Amino acid sequence: MNAMALITAKEGELGDKAIIVGNIQRMKTVVQLLENPKLVSEFAGYTTYVGTYKGEKVSVVFHGIGIPSLTLVTHDLYNLGVRKIVRFGSATGLKDVKAGEVVVPIGYSYNIGGTFYQYLGEYFSYALTPDYELLNKVVENLKKKNLSVRVGIVYTSDALMTHSKEFLEKVSARNHIAIELEGAGLYFLGNLLNFKALSVHLIYRNGLTGDSLTQDKINEEEKIIAQAILESL
């Protein structure tokens, strides 16, 4: 691969662990938990911080919206030596999942084509699953903090604006417990390139009931989740 990188750091500079986020506010929440966080890369709106947590280097990286954006950032991290990546994001809850619950996907459903076709060169339903050990460690640490954790399947949508009520009901009827926009890309590269990947989604609202969190509650809970993730890396 001779493609241009988004992250202007040097190989090794980032350590081998990263938390990636799609929201600048959430990024700050994570960075504030690090010791000596430094901005090491800023390009085209994409920023990367490196700090330490209990003596170990951890990067915090913005991944933007959608599978192509996340996979570009993630593949970049892989090229720079990162081998353990946790995505910390939000998601819209489905079925009986409530705002404030934490969804940890054991697998993502996704649309064929696009990014997957370009990497694989064929239409193929590649299993998108997390690293099993990392999954267990994060679930355990989240539970220790008295968070309500749900492990199940999540659908990564490519078009938020098509999320009509009818569409969400169809996705929910197939027993997805949440819907969001990027996660499939992370688990895809994790399995294809062979690094440890996991996603953690805070449910801001349930897409069917409308039940939702206040911004204050979000901020408070994201801080706790970030702590649990950092402790698991």
Added chain:
Amino acid sequence: MNAMALITAKEGELGDKAIIVGNIQRMKTVVQLLENPKLVSEFAGYTTYVGTYKGEKVSVVFHGIGIPSLTLVTHDLYNLGVRKIVRFGSATGLKDVKAGEVVVPIGYSYNIGGTFYQYLGEYFSYALTPDYELLNKVVENLKKKNLSVRVGIVYTSDALMTHSKEFLEKVSARNHIAIELEGAGLYFLGNLLNFKALSVHLIYRNGLTGDSLTQDKINEEEKIIAQAILESL
């Protein structure tokens, strides 16, 4: 659905737990661990036993070869009230997985089309993953018996005779740790119909190195695995 059933038992007769197998020999191994096992259905070469394990009813069911065969049997079990299904099968190891290791799939890759298209009515990469709790319990019980357990992704092939060395290398390079012929069907229905599903594969041989188990070793190890599965239901 008004489709003909393969299992001629009555609703409720089977209990809510089943172990399904694709090999008559392995079926016997499991049945012998039950108390009072009885043949409750025999049709077209497909047989079903019911017995009890530590006081709880367990069915043991033959599922044949291939996704259409397994899904037919499995959907039948679902219609008859079964809600926890463990498939106990073999698989061909890939990557560094050795004969004698036990593969527990956290997800299956599969070919689009066929059974999946008929159920979903569209080409869609539906996440095929197990029940998380059941996964954890079985992995734990397998490890307690000192088995070497590998949790990872497995490819369900639809055509054993296309498994050339080149093909297996491609599947292995995508970091599948095993290849077999039915598992995707189980996790598919588990997620679609919402019952607890899990697969356990004993590796008879590694498809790349040729490293393989003797029949005696297979029989011995399958008895231990069957025990672990029964203890987890």
Added chain:
Amino acid sequence: MNAMALITAKEGELGDKAIIVGNIQRMKTVVQLLENPKLVSEFAGYTTYVGTYKGEKVSVVFHGIGIPSLTLVTHDLYNLGVRKIVRFGSATGLKDVKAGEVVVPIGYSYNIGGTFYQYLGEYFSYALTPDYELLNKVVENLKKKNLSVRVGIVYTSDALMTHSKEFLEKVSARNHIAIELEGAGLYFLGNLLNFKALSVHLIYRNGLTGDSLTQDKINEEEKIIAQAILESL
């Protein structure tokens, strides 16, 4: 291909003609018409008999349910030297086809993907048709026995449990005269590997009207059909 075989016979042991069946009961019906039938292979629930009919060796082989199962068995037979294969099965009648009629498919419709994709390496509508001479001979012999024979197109489904009334009506409206679960696999390999293939389906019931045969009538008629097939090989 270095794939494991299901049939443990040696090359040549089976002769070059086989009748394959998906039901153990029907298998017995055929075997009883042979001279000196012997069980030559039994593996994982799959059995193979060899006997003679009017001095010529004929194998009778169980193929299980679904395209992957049938194609595995059939490719195995091909590898063992068999070059003329008649599948003798049942099917659900559509349109005005009545229980008790015999459907001989001049072609199968099928879902793209799965087994076909693995063999061909692309999505392609490969013509699934029988050997013309064998078709004519079998049709003629069936008619001589005063059976009502229907030659037309049949749909090989991959998911029996999706056969709602609405689904069957759609398949029927496309002028399929029957629906079943394996036949496409046989004609596929027949054309791809270049051996003589044909299917014969006894209609047990019509999927739209519910009109059906008694088991006694089935047994009686299957014996006559088996005779006609044996005379045509």
Added chain:
Amino acid sequence: MNAMALITAKEGELGDKAIIVGNIQRMKTVVQLLENPKLVSEFAGYTTYVGTYKGEKVSVVFHGIGIPSLTLVTHDLYNLGVRKIVRFGSATGLKDVKAGEVVVPIGYSYNIGGTFYQYLGEYFSYALTPDYELLNKVVENLKKKNLSVRVGIVYTSDALMTHSKEFLEKVSARNHIAIELEGAGLYFLGNLLNFKALSVHLIYRNGLTGDSLTQDKINEEEKIIAQAILESL
């Protein structure tokens, strides 16, 4: 359907039998065998003749090149009351099929998409096969005239200019005995709309060996084939 028709004849004017051709010269050959042939429609380069053969009305219709062209003409004929359609065309031979042999397809392979997708509304491998009785009658009449007849599968290509030697070898290796540009469209509508359809292809040349017929030999043989077709209607 309120679509514009290509054939400007009135319903019933054409009788219920038609021979369709893709070459104006071949059209003349057929028309000359009719009594009282009359041009009944001419539009956009597409012409239709009606005459009688042994007292029965027969239409002869130009269908142009490619599946969309043939299906448009054929669906038009169906709308005008025609229920038995034989396509009389040429084809390029594959495998060991020689120039001068007559190929009668028992099925067509084809590319998914295009015309098929528009009619069916999904990607589906619909069986493209002829009417069995018509097939038998035409094959018998062709043989009576001492023509060398080959019944097998034929591939309908959508892009003549992609027929490189490598491409033809791939098509031949899948045991197609000929390749041409329209036939799949006829068998498709025959099965979908439920009328009797058959194709007859004179092999002008073999695509692999280059072996070919002179124009004189073509003219002579086409006259004989046309006679055989007319006698079969």
Added chain:
Amino acid sequence: MNAMALITAKEGELGDKAIIVGNIQRMKTVVQLLENPKLVSEFAGYTTYVGTYKGEKVSVVFHGIGIPSLTLVTHDLYNLGVRKIVRFGSATGLKDVKAGEVVVPIGYSYNIGGTFYQYLGEYFSYALTPDYELLNKVVENLKKKNLSVRVGIVYTSDALMTHSKEFLEKVSARNHIAIELEGAGLYFLGNLLNFKALSVHLIYRNGLTGDSLTQDKINEEEKIIAQAILESL
């Protein structure tokens, strides 16, 4: 490519400019505007004329119905040295496009598969657009003649007989301004083989309102459009 050509002219004989048409009547209209037009090829119903316009050689070529027919003719022209091709056709108007308006497509939508798959060897949405300079010149010349010109996207259908009112409304709702049967093939080869391509469609009727032109008006307007095209080559 060693495929048989439809056009029996020699390389260079046709010049480097061609107008292609799908209607024999329209062909005459164009030919009559040339000096010294000569029929240089006639094969299987496909004819080609060559004449001069303002001293420059221009070919006028019949392309038949459907993408496979047009692409065969067009690729033939390319092989014979033609590098600027304008298709002059009709189309059915959608949205608010009125009979008598002239649609110049800036892009074509099309069904995947078929011809496109054979050329590209994969399912891919290849941009089908005209040569920008030629587009501008033709639009300018059409407007100079006081024609009402509409530049927009057009859908190339593969099956005229599926054009129900409901279907046309769907196509119109996606903001296609017209629907027709061949244009995608021209822009496809123009982009793939790198020659200058453009289509001009006279709207004979609007498919939703039924509003249509008389034949006299068509003849009159086609003469003017032909003039504008010739002036732009």
Added chain:
Amino acid sequence: MNAMALITAKEGELGDKAIIVGNIQRMKTVVQLLENPKLVSEFAGYTTYVGTYKGEKVSVVFHGIGIPSLTLVTHDLYNLGVRKIVRFGSATGLKDVKAGEVVVPIGYSYNIGGTFYQYLGEYFSYALTPDYELLNKVVENLKKKNLSVRVGIVYTSDALMTHSKEFLEKVSARNHIAIELEGAGLYFLGNLLNFKALSVHLIYRNGLTGDSLTQDKINEEEKIIAQAILESL
């Protein structure tokens, strides 16, 4: 649609014209050319400015990386009343396109699936083209500023990291003049929702030759291009 919006402005607040960019630096370049620019929305790393240019309101909006990101932002803009959107981005040149040239796509090629499938509900090659008037106006204004403008087809890739030399050569051989990551999404929504859309790409480097611009030259030229775009709205 009841989906959450990314842009927190109110309907009408943005005016009906927007320039969208995927790079924060380029955003500044555009904003500096406006009078009274104000930040009106900032969410999750996505920012929107509104100012005036020659008395008319213009928004400048960050769209992130990839089709899902751009379409989300763009659909949001549409919902807020914007009806004319120019994307101002960079691209990698192919064929003979040099660094410093300006590519204006007359159409985008793209991978099927993903965002397109979710909006359309089927696999369909929808024409992705710009508004013709806007295209002409921008091309004219760019040329007036002595920029070297190339109008042609561009491929929107979903996976930058797959851009090996071999891949770029394949894309180039299909006569795409550039490759980038978002443009198809803009033209898609422009055609589907019926607003005026156009993309302008500055070529930073040629992907085949490596020929590239310095950052100074980029800054300088982007200012000129931004001016030309603003004058065209």
